[in-house]
Amino acid sequence: MTEIIRARYYPYMPPALPGEGDDAYTDRLTGADKTNRVPYDHRRRRECSIGYHGNCSDPKGEDCKCPCHSFKWVQFVEENTKSLKTRRWGVLAKDNGTKLGEVRWFSQWRQYAFFPEPRIVLAGSCFIDLAAFIKAVMDARRKS
């Protein structure tokens, strides 16, 4: 049996087990299968467990300790990138949902970077969130 490594798993999803179907994977992530093989090392609500971070029933992260709630000023929403080799996230202001830009792969630098919308204004605190997110993406990439 494959060992379950408990970790933060954000923004990347935990790996599926060999031969694990979609339903079994979902049930394991949420704990619905009652086998105690949830891969998270912290409490998560159902929505965050299955990667629907924007729909979490605890958006302030008071009970749900998913790392997506640790950003104070911005929210990252994954965009559908099925046709691309790399991933892409929209960056939204948490208070009013304004799109600030995107985090996506920048091939010249071989790393993920922030691509701002024109004429946006960012305070230093937003850069702290952005830097933490990009670091999490790059760390997960190196490990995988």
Ligand SMILES: [Zn+2]
């Ligand atoms: Zn989450």
Ligand SMILES: [Zn+2]
């Ligand atoms: Zn959550």
